[in-house]
Amino acid sequence: MALFHPVCLIDNDVDGKLFVKESALQILQKIEQPVVVVAVVGLYRTGKSYLMNRLAGKQTGFELGSTIESKTKGIWMWCVPHPTKAGTTLVLLDTEGLGDVDKGDSKHDTKIFCLAVLLSSTLVNNSQGTIDNKAIEELQYVTELTEYIKVKSSDDDEDDTEFVKFFPSFIWVVRDFTLEQKIKGKSVTEDQYLEFALKLKSGNSRPVKEFNLPRECIRNYFPSRKCFTFPFPTTSEKVSRLESLDSADLSFEFLEVTDRFCKFIFDKSEIKKLKDGYIVTGRVLCQLVKTYVDTISSGQVPFLENAVLTVSVIENESAVKEGLQVYQTGMEKLKDSFPLELRDVCAEHERLSSIATQTFMGRSFKDSEGTYTKCLEEEMNKLFDGYLHLNEEASKKRCENLLTTLSAPMTEKLKQGFYAIAGGYVLFSQDLEDIVKKYKTQANKGVKAEDTLEEFLKQKSVDSNAILQADKKLTETERKIMGERLLHPTTEHDG
Numbered sequence: 489m490a491l492f493h494p495v496c497l498i499d500n501d502v503d504g505k506l507f508v509k510e511s512a513l514q515i516l517q518k519i520e521q522p523v524v525v526v527a528v529v530g531l532y533r534t535g536k537s538y539l540m541n542r543l544a545g546k547q548t549g550f551e552l553g554s555t556i557e558s559k560t561k562g563i564w565m566w567c568v569p570h571p572t573k574a575g576t577t578l579v580l581l582d583t584e585g586l587g588d589v590d591k592g593d594s595k596h597d598t599k600i601f602c603l604a605v606l607l608s609s610t611l612v613n614n615s616q617g618t619i620d621n622k623a624i625e626e627l628q629y630v631t632e633l634t635e636y637i638k639v640k641s642s643d644d645d646e647d648d649t650e651f652v653k654f655f656p657s658f659i660w661v662v663r664d665f666t667l668e669q670k671i672k673g674k675s676v677t678e679d680q681y682l683e684f685a686l687k688l689k690s691g692n693s694r695p696v697k698e699f700n701l702p703r704e705c706i707r708n709y710f711p712s713r714k715c716f717t718f719p720f721p722t723t724s725e726k727v728s729r730l731e732s733l734d735s736a737d738l739s740f741e742f743l744e745v746t747d748r749f750c751k752f753i754f755d756k757s758e759i760k761k762l763k764d765g766y767i768v769t770g771r772v773l774c775q776l777v778k779t780y781v782d783t784i785s786s787g788q789v790p791f792l793e794n795a796v797l798t799v800s801v802i803e804n805e806s807a808v809k810e811g812l813q814v815y816q817t818g819m820e821k822l823k824d825s826f827p828l829e830l831r832d833v834c835a836e837h838e839r840l841s842s843i844a845t846q847t848f849m850g851r852s853f854k855d856s857e858g859t860y861t862k863c864l865e866e867e868m869n870k871l872f873d874g875y876l877h878l879n880e881e882a883s884k885k886r887c888e889n890l891l892t893t894l895s896a897p898m899t900e901k902l903k904q905g906f907y908a909i910a911g912g913y914v915l916f917s918q919d920l921e922d923i924v925k926k927y928k929t930q931a932n933k934g935v936k937a938e939d940t941l942e943e944f945l946k947q948k949s950v951d952s953n954a955i956l957q958a959d960k961k962l963t964e965t966e967r968k969i970m971g972e973r974l975l976h977p978t979t980e981h982d983g
């Protein structure tokens with residue numbers, strides 16, 4: 489499922505309130521593949537959209553701005569096939585630049601930042617220049633995360649480490665990096681440079697605490713960190729139209745870091761997972777987006793466990809449906825060969841139930857109480873009862889048809905009064921016995937073979953009785969006539 493262009497996922501309404509775009513949700517809803525979600529955050533006008541386009545392997549896509557006004561609004565999404573992980577979709581989230589003073593809601597940026605953290609498996613923090621105190625202070629939103637995101641609704645005193653189970657890995661990207669990468673005269677790697685910038689000061693004074701707080705937050709919430717320093721991309725005249733430039737116009741070093749950055753994301757960025765390792769597919773991400781945006785935009789604090797619970801309900805309901813579908817499709821096929829013996833229907837029921845349960849398990853999520861497993865079982869048993877009934881009906885019909893065919897000559901004879909003679913009962917009984925014999929030799933009559941025969945014989949016993957009575961009467965009369973003849977042997981001859 490590839491989208492040829494980015495779409496708006498989360499937008500601002502006229503009052504600046506965030507809302508989800510239904511059309512984008514429909515795209516996510518259809519993605520059954522696991523997703524790697526890379527979100528970029530950072531100050532406005534710092535080349536975030538440009539970088540995301542590079543990740544999509546495209547020159548253009550997310551719109552760039554060429555003025556000083558911030559361009560991207562809300563959160564935009566681009567779903568592309570993962571370039572190196574087959575069967576996986578790469579979801580790129582480009583966010584509205586932070587720090588633009590024109591915004592109405594002072595908490596707007598925090599909300600965007602929180603959503604990026606909540607939805608991504610890799611968070612790219614984009615900044616310009618150097619990682620100095622100013623750059624870290626610009627990431628003040630991390631210090632508010634505990635206020636804006638909670639793990640459980642019950643626990644007041646939360647352990648920061650709980651976040652780690654839900655939070656993305658973290659990449660700090662520095663654009664237009666001009667400094668020499670040296671600490672105390674010694675060359676260092678980009679990662680060492682980042683770790684140096686995040687070093688804590690010792691002491692308990694207020695300035696020290698203020699200095700340490702964002703650093704502590706970054707270190708605690710994002711234990712997996714990586715840094716890339718990008719040099720200035722091109723000459724200053726060309727930089728404002730970067731997307732229309734050939735790679736020949738870009739500096740070699742810039743291209744090298746861009747390639748390394750993209751390769752790192754493709755190789756190391758993990759599939760988005762929920763707590764306990766549950767893999768997020770496009771469909772699950774769709775539920776997460778809905779849940780989180782609804783909560784955040786209504787001014788409430790999203791509880792990660794609640795979101796997981798909401799997703800689990802939706803996913804488990806779908807898992808039951810999917811399992812049931814597998815079962816039903818199989819049983820519908822079996823139905824074509826009804827009537828079957830009970831053991832054959834049962835065997836197929838068992839086989840399909842087990843496949844359906846496996847299908848369910850593949851998708852179910854946190855069904856520790858077994859509520860949905862039970863629900864699937866109950867629904868399958870209900871369907872099974874229906875199929876058993878259909879199998880009985882099919883058997884009954886086949887047996888009835890068979891008996892109608894086998895007894896057709898007898899029916900004709902009855903009509904013509906063939907048995908209405910002395911000794912007719914014996915003839916009728918022989919014919920009936922014949923029918924039963926033939927009936928019993930026929931295969932594939934199904935579960936209702938005995939019952940239907942019994943019912944047939946019950947019906948025939950009415951005829952049988954009538955014939956017996958008539959037979960008795962006729963025999964009696966005949967005997968009487970015979971007796972008369974014996975008594976008066978001449979009468980008849982003479983008469």
Ligand SMILES: Nc1nc2c(ncn2[C@@H]2O[C@H](COP(=O)(O)OP(=O)(O)OP(=O)(O)O)[C@@H](O)[C@H]2O)c(=O)[nH]1
Binds near residue numbers: 534538561730
């Ligand atoms: N100096 C410099 N300019 C860049 C770089 N990357 C992109 N630009 C230019 O910066 C301008 C803004 O780029 P965008 O990618 O739109 O920046 P953004 O961070 O998405 O901006 P907002 O959406 O407004 O937050 C464009 O003119 C780009 O050509 C870079 O690494 N260095």
Ligand SMILES: [Mg+2]
Binds near residue numbers: 537583585
């Ligand atoms: Mg942008």
